Amino acid sequence: MYRFLKLSFLVMIIFIFGCSAEGEIKVTNKTGEWLQVKIDGDTYDLDDYEYAEKTIDLSDYGLYSDEKEVTVEGEGLVKWEFSKDYTIKADKTKKVNIYADCGAIKVWNSSYRTIVSVYLSPSSNYNWGYDDLDGYIYSGYIHSWRCxxxxxxxxxxxxxxxxxxxxxxxxxxxxxxxxxxxxSNNPEMMNQPENPTKQKANPQSDKFGDDRTEKLQFPEHREPDIDN
Structure with missing residues (x-):
């Protein structure tokens, strides 16, 4: 009986230490633009077609496990904020491709003036809506919005x-x-309302587009190439 228990214990030890307690996840940026992803708490900045790989420890409090749920979250220039869980299995590589799901608008101030307002409006709207710029765009700077x-x-x-x-x-x-x-030398009318009317004659009802925009956090800088 003692010999049987001893053999059983040895078999269990061999099973625990002989089995892999690791899996891998590989996340590839296929959006066409920059992407920032967080994999199980670690952050990676990826250019187009770059990827991030991470080895995942599947053990749970020292005990062997053959799978684990891992969260991948992030955002990009042409990718709305996202978060999704993936199952990582022992000795396997989970491949995840991230694709674009929106467009983007970049406003570059190539003058020596300061931009104080930016209006982004679907072409089907008769009005400009509200100012989408929080702050200013100084000379040489670029601000970006997802749309x-x-x-x-x-x-x-x-x-x-x-x-x-x-x-x-x-x-x-x-x-x-x-x-x-x-x-520009086009003077803006004074005392404009908060939701000004567009000056174009016929907004196109077939120029579809919803009004979802989202400003990105970090303005870029580029030297202006013209004096104004």
Whole structure:
């Protein structure tokens, strides 16, 4: 009996230490733009088609386990914020591809003025809506917004009271639309209401697009290439 228990104990030890208690997850950025992901608490910044790999310890308080749930979360220039759980199995690599699900609008101030307002509005709307800029865009800086796919109108106003517009810009999933402001001599009307009417004659009802936008946190910098 003692010999049987001893053999059983040895078999159990061999089983525990002979089995792998690790799995792996590989997350690849296929959005076409930059992506930031967090895998089981660790953060990775990925350019297009870059990937992050992480080995996952599957043991639970020292005991062998053959699988574990791991959370992958993040956001990108053309990827809304996301969070999803994946099952990691022992001796297996879980491959996860992250794809774009929205577009983006970048406003670059290439003048020597300061942009004080930015309006981003679906082309089907008769009004500009509310100011989408929280703060300012100084000379040489770029601010970015994620946006739903569709047709968009863009309007910027500088600190001299001049404005520039661009209408009916189609932005598809994964696409980035650049609006470069070189300065303008178009004076903005004084005392505009909070939700000003667009000046174009006929907003296109077929220029679909919902009004979901989301400003990204960190402005980029690029030297202006024109004097204004």
């Amino acid at each position: 739903a796919s569709g047709y968009w109108d863009v309007k910027v106003i500088d600190d001299y009271g001049y404005y520039s517009t661009s209408y009916d810009n189609y932005i598809s999933v994964g696409e980035v639309y650049w609006f470069t402001y070189y300065g």
